[in-house]
Amino acid sequence: MLIKKAADIRSSEITPKNVYLRRREFIQAGSAALAGAGIVAAGWNAWGGDALAQGGGLPKLPNIKKSPLSTSEAPSEYQYITSYNNFYEFAPGAGDGPKKNSGKFKATPWTIEVDGLCNKPGKYQLEDFIKPFTLEERIYRFRCVEAWSFVIPWVGIPLSEFIKRAEPQGKAAYLEMTTLVDRARFPMQSTDLLEWPYKEGLRLDEANHPLTILAVGLYGEVLPAQNGAPIRLVVPWKYGFKGVKSIVRMRFVEKQPINTWQAMARNEYGFYANVNPMVDHPRWSQAREKRLPSFIANHRTEMFNGYADQVQSLYAGMDLRRNF
Numbered sequence: 001m002l003i004k005k006a007a008d009i010r011s012s013e014i015t016p017k018n019v020y021l022r023r024r025e026f027i028q029a030g031s032a033a034l035a036g037a038g039i040v041a042a043g044w045n046a047w048g049g050d051a052l053a054q055g056g057g058l059p060k061l062p063n064i065k066k067s068p069l070s071t072s073e074a075p076s077e078y079q080y081i082t083s084y085n086n087f088y089e090f091a092p093g094a095g096d097g098p099k100k101n102s103g104k105f106k107a108t109p110w111t112i113e114v115d116g117l118c119n120k121p122g123k124y125q126l127e128d129f130i131k132p133f134t135l136e137e138r139i140y141r142f143r144c145v146e147a148w149s150f151v152i153p154w155v156g157i158p159l160s161e162f163i164k165r166a167e168p169q170g171k172a173a174y175l176e177m178t179t180l181v182d183r184a185r186f187p188m189q190s191t192d193l194l195e196w197p198y199k200e201g202l203r204l205d206e207a208n209h210p211l212t213i214l215a216v217g218l219y220g221e222v223l224p225a226q227n228g229a230p231i232r233l234v235v236p237w238k239y240g241f242k243g244v245k246s247i248v249r250m251r252f253v254e255k256q257p258i259n260t261w262q263a264m265a266r267n268e269y270g271f272y273a274n275v276n277p278m279v280d281h282p283r284w285s286q287a288r289e290k291r292l293p294s295f296i297a298n299h300r301t302e303m304f305n306g307y308a309d310q311v312q313s314l315y316a317g318m319d320l321r322r323n324f
């Protein structure tokens with residue numbers, strides 16, 4: 001019952017209504033030849049203009065080092081990255097709901113608990129949690145399982161640095177990460193839309209991979225609420241749902257954790273969630289993606305979201321059709 005409800009909302013909310021209406025207009029105009037340029041222009045208008053200012057006027061983060069691990073592709077506009085989101089604690093489905101419903105969200109103070117199979121468990125205030133590390137700008141491709149994509153200039157720290165400090169024990173094979181539960185701050189947690197808290201997990205070697213980061217910023221500023229303030233996971237070769245937002249707990253465990261979308265619909269979402277254009281979602285193709293604000297699937301999806309050279313060895317010998 002839960003699953004059906006979530007599924008219904010997801011399929012109807014994938015496209016914001018204003019965008020959908022414009023697409024209808026466009027289709028009624030009847031000229032497929034106009035597709036490329038016209039569709040992109042319509043997207044810009046539907047999303048509120050052509051402001052080129054980057055950043056959202058939020059506090060700037062200090063001493064950010066540029067990373068050689070960034071893609072050379074041009075980042076998507078700030079206004080799109082922050083107005084087309086998926087964050088069920090604020091609103092169902094993907095679109096501008098999370099932005100609209102998170103205006104009053106406060107991310108301070110913020111405590112992160114580190115526990116499970118490690119020698120240095122503890123509770124940290126966010127400032128202390130990130131203080132020992134150098135912030136890096138990481139411009140990464142981002143691919144949602146619902147076939148839209150962005151290029152996002154995150155600011156964060158390598159997850160491996162945190163893991164080193166926590167000193168995982170020999171038995172620790174996975175890292176589980178959990179979102180805050182607080183009905184006062186997350187309105188949808190008063191409903192049974194998802195099972196709360198939202199949870200994600202990585203195998204420890206995935207978590208230690210140099211591309212995996214904990215992001216605390218976007219465009220050089222602190223994260224806006226809708227993108228997962230104040231700290232969220234970013235794993236660029238995996239579908240977006242692995243990127244658990246507003247993390248309050250990091251737990252080292254022996255067994256593979258059950259992540260939220262796997263719990264909601266096991267036949268559609270797995271633990272690994274590696275971007276794979278050859279394995280279709282049961283309800284749609286994964287071969288191409290819409291690089292927003294385009295309405296059409298204007299990009300071919302690449303294996304491991306274009307990071308195959310760096311990450312495919314993590315999955316040597318695994319059947320990626322079964323381990324999706």
Ligand SMILES: Nc1nc2c(c(=O)[nH]1)N[C@H]1C(S)=C(S)[C@@H](COP(=O)(O)O)O[C@H]1N2
Binds near residue numbers: 086226240
């Ligand atoms: N806590 C929490 N984390 C979450 C989600 C969510 O609903 N709740 N949605 C996930 C999904 S499906 C995607 S695609 C990404 C979207 O990240 P973005 O809004 O910053 O693009 O967040 C992921 N992290």
Ligand SMILES: [Mo]
Binds near residue numbers: 144145240
């Ligand atoms: Mo997603």
